Amino acid sequence: xxxxxxxxPSYVSYNTFYDQVPGDTLQGELDFNPFAxxxxxxxxxxxxxxxxxxxxxxxxxxxxxxxxxRDVGRRFKASEALQFFExxxxxxxxxxxxxxxxxxxxxxxxxxxxxxxxxLDSDFVEKWAAYRExxxxx
Numbered sequence: 001x002x003x004x005x006x007x008x009p010s011y012v013s014y015n016t017f018y019d020q021v022p023g024d025t026l027q028g029e030l031d032f033n034p035f036a037x038x039x040x041x042x043x044x045x046x047x048x049x050x051x052x053x054x055x056x057x058x059x060x061x062x063x064x065x066x067x068x069x070r071d072v073g074r075r076f077k078a079s080e081a082l083q084f085f086e087x088x089x090x091x092x093x094x095x096x097x098x099x100x101x102x103x104x105x106x107x108x109x110x111x112x113x114x115x116x117x118x119x120l121d122s123d124f125v126e127k128w129a130a131y132r133e134x135x136x137x138x
Contacts (some may be wrong), residue, residue: 007031022068023112036072039081043067055119057097059089062131068111069133078128112136 010025010032022040025032047064052100054061063084066076076084090098117132125132 002034005095006033007138008037016112023070024072033072033076035077039067039076039078040072041077042081043125047114047116051111051114051116052117053097055099056122057089057093059092061116061120062128063089064111064116065133070112110122 008031010029012032014025022037022044024037024040039075043064046060047068050057050060051064060065063076063081066074066084067081069075112133113136115135
């Protein structure tokens with residue numbers, strides 16, 4: 001069985017940290033892909049710690065959006081997220097930025113409501129638009 005075909009009952013996803021859960025199993029799904037779910041959880045965790053800094057590291061916006069997309073079929077696999085980080089984020093980010101410690105005192109907005117693209121250059125936003133998660137409508 002391929003990693004894409006692996007499924008677990010949705011109740012298994014409830015045995016995790018609530019504030020790191022992507023919405024994959026919150027809409028009545030009977031089963032889920034645990035590997036895609038793990039990438040989504042890691043993306044939510046990254047968003048919680050770093051999404052407020054996408055104006056400093058613009059490549060985090062497409063990375064985080066593709067890790068947490070509601071369209072699970074389009075979500076990065078773990079190897080794809082790592083490859084994107086190694087090929088797109090690291091080369092374009094000063095090492096001093098990548099070694100920053102997250103600020104525990106900052107305000108946090110949920111990953112699926114935060115606009116990580118808001119302060120980015122319009123040319124950048126246009127170039128990486130295929131990676132952008134559309135905003136929630138409610």
